Amino acid sequence: MALSITLHIRLTDIEPEIWRQVCVPADYTLAGLHFVIQAVMGWEDEHLHLFIIDGNRYGVPEDASGGRPISEEGNVRLSHILMEGETFLYVYDFGDDWRHEIKVESIGSKPTELRCLDGKRACPPEDSGGPYAYSDLVEAVRSPKSADPEFLDWVGDFDPEKFDQDLANKRLKALTSSSRH
Incomplete structure (x- = not known):
């Protein structure tokens, strides 16, 4: 029985890579994983999102557009759909189109707490124009x-090289106390 899942999350179309490695309880739903990704990446959950796994779309059905169905993410447990070695997509902010490639690194049979294991570089600020405008942001x-x-002034003290693992784990701890999984 799977009790934990280790995931590697990276923003696509960004060089050098921005990534996080997280350990998530296997009984989390995709809705819970959405909040985990928001916390460890540093997003502020201000935009729509979508998971694409094996050609199936998961998210909030009310957010469906173009007539393509979206299955309810809150009804799907990670342990029921993810397999070791599998890669899937999480898209955040359909205007900026931040695509996160997520690889299932391992599935463990020992219980573990939700935590960020590692990461590299800062998440882009919200509404910063997506991956194709990101190099202009860094240059500025x-x-x-x-x-x-x-x-x-709008960007503030953004440092593209800085990743704060302690802050990511504090944000995850706040998630576990609010039971968003």
Whole structure:
């Protein structure tokens, strides 16, 4: 019986990679995984999202568009649909189109707590234009004298190289106390 799942989550179309490694209880639903991804990546859950697993779409059915059905993510437990070595997609913010490739690294038979094991680089700020505008954002932060001052004020103290694992785990701890799984 699967009790834990270790996942590697990376933003696609970004170089160098922005990624996280997390250990999630296997009884979490896809809805719970959505909140885990939001917490460890640093997103603020301000936009629509969607999982695509084996060609099936999961999310919030009310968010369906284009007549393509979306299955309710809250009804699907990770242990029932994920297999070791499988890769699937999580899309966040359909306007910016942040695509997260998620690989199931391992499925464990020992209980474990929800936690972020590792990661690299900061998550882009919300509404920053998606992966194709991201290099412009990084350039502006690295060369502030040539960047628009209003844009820099909006970005704030964003450091693209910084990943705070302790903060990611604090955010996950807040999830477990709110029972969003």
